[in-house]
Amino acid sequence: MNDTNLTNEWFIGRQNDFESSARSYPRKFPFALKKAKGSWVEDVEGNRYLDFLCGAGTLALGHNDDEVSRAMMDLIASGAPLHTLDLTTPVKDRFVETIFSILLEEMQGNVKIQFCSPSGTDAVDAAIKLCKTATGRGTVIAFNGAYHGMGHGAMALTGNLGAKTPVQNLMPGVQFLPFPNSYRCPFGLGGEAGTDAACAYFERVLKDPESGITKPAAVIIEPIQGEGGVVPAPAKFLQTIRRVTRELGIPMIVDEIQCGIGRSGDIFAFQESGIIPDIILMSKAIGGSQPMSVVVYDRSLDKWNPGAHAGTFRGNQLAMAAGTVVLRRVSDPAFLSEVRRKGGIIRRALENLKAEVSIIGDVRGRGLMQGIEFIDPEGPKDIMGHPEPSGKIAAEVQKRCFENHLVMEKGGRSGSVMRCLCALTVTDDEISTMLDIFSRVVKEIDSEIR
Numbered sequence: 001m002n003d004t005n006l007t008n009e010w011f012i013g014r015q016n017d018f019e020s021s022a023r024s025y026p027r028k029f030p031f032a033l034k035k036a037k038g039s040w041v042e043d044v045e046g047n048r049y050l051d052f053l054c055g056a057g058t059l060a061l062g063h064n065d066d067e068v069s070r071a072m073m074d075l076i077a078s079g080a081p082l083h084t085l086d087l088t089t090p091v092k093d094r095f096v097e098t099i100f101s102i103l104l105e106e107m108q109g110n111v112k113i114q115f116c117s118p119s120g121t122d123a124v125d126a127a128i129k130l131c132k133t134a135t136g137r138g139t140v141i142a143f144n145g146a147y148h149g150m151g152h153g154a155m156a157l158t159g160n161l162g163a164k165t166p167v168q169n170l171m172p173g174v175q176f177l178p179f180p181n182s183y184r185c186p187f188g189l190g191g192e193a194g195t196d197a198a199c200a201y202f203e204r205v206l207k208d209p210e211s212g213i214t215k216p217a218a219v220i221i222e223p224i225q226g227e228g229g230v231v232p233a234p235a236k237f238l239q240t241i242r243r244v245t246r247e248l249g250i251p252m253i254v255d256e257i258q259c260g261i262g263r264s265g266d267i268f269a270f271q272e273s274g275i276i277p278d279i280i281l282m283s284k285a286i287g288g289s290q291p292m293s294v295v296v297y298d299r300s301l302d303k304w305n306p307g308a309h310a311g312t313f314r315g316n317q318l319a320m321a322a323g324t325v326v327l328r329r330v331s332d333p334a335f336l337s338e339v340r341r342k343g344g345i346i347r348r349a350l351e352n353l354k355a356e357v358s359i360i361g362d363v364r365g366r367g368l369m370q371g372i373e374f375i376d377p378e379g380p381k382d383i384m385g386h387p388e389p390s391g392k393i394a395a396e397v398q399k400r401c402f403e404n405h406l407v408m409e410k411g412g413r414s415g416s417v418m419r420c421l422c423a424l425t426v427t428d429d430e431i432s433t434m435l436d437i438f439s440r441v442v443k444e445i446d447s448e449i450r
Helices: 008-018 067-077 090-102 122-136 154-155 191-207 236-249 269-273 317-330 332-355 391-403 428-449
Strands: 035-037 040-043 048-051 111-115 140-143 174-177 216-223 252-253 280-281 293-298 360-366 369-375 409-411 417-420
Touching: 035 360, 048 428, 067 317, 090 111, 090 122, 090 293, 090 317, 111 428, 122 216, 122 280, 174 191, 174 216, 191 236, 236 252, 236 269, 269 360, 317 332, 332 360, 332 369, 369 391, 391 409, 391 417, 391 428
Parallel strands: 140 174, 140 216, 216 252, 252 280
Antiparallel strands: 035 040, 040 048, 111 293, 280 293, 360 369, 369 417, 409 417
């Protein structure tokens, strides 16, 4: 097929005909991609877009990074196997060594790794199976607003009711507890008081013999909730969870699938709190643009029998070669410092924009994982006295950004939070371009509402 003269509309029309109704991104971004480099993508009609989605945070070094591409091409040219199940290879050995090298010093030499099927969802399922096997217990604690994937087990741990409600009889035994959120505080307190309440509630629930909640096999948490609206867990909350779970012998799982591998400005987002978790889940950026997911866990939990968790495509050698490059580059302290600096530029600009308009309720995040929550200033108020989130306004912002050649995704409650998930290699000029487009669109919509 010669697609030289074919249009976005032609490709989208065909996709509508033959792809399932579960497709999501094409509904928001109706184009057909042809080329990509760095922070930019180009469609079949030659239009260029600044990509602040980057595979939902997968492309830490942007599209088609030269060193990443060379590593994969060299591997193919070498004649090395590309698909090895869980058999070892020099490429795999080097990849594992690199992963272990980026762990906190206290974890090194005391962990094991499980390679999973390519999606992060499978890493979540694997970790839950591991904890149930190791503890002999069957329940799991997750948190309101969590997103852990769309598999049958992982979705049971996810807070979003829109995805869960149509699918009955998900994994049983999941108990959801409040997650601190200064702007949308579940206790109606906000700030430090809200964090203290969440900490106290978590500890009391697990230690109260009348709580009705049996001792779980695991507690799973995102250090920064992603799909839930870019909500960082306060350091005190993570520290409380770690202390209590350690006291009670409950494995603590940190889901770093989106917020990890440098996105927060640290190699792992949990590091800011100073904790040492039992299990770390990694996917997305860890494969250097190729599918990969792993579970790294404390050796004491390694109670599996051979074959207890498997997956045909857990030996993706291209992902291991590419991921080794990403891990080496991203873990460089100078690189992480740049992520924090660039995240600060975005954050300050968004805070200034918030002060100028009425439709932004909150700006939050860390590093190059920032969220902007949109509100209806004339709408009803929540228990904190803040206007309710507005998915309608966020959707209009997203639509007009796309029309101005900026790709950004939504998330959060009611889809009200626009999210920055750009390449960690984004340049200052590209940040300036993004902020110019985004600010212009937001001010335009704000003036129409006023």
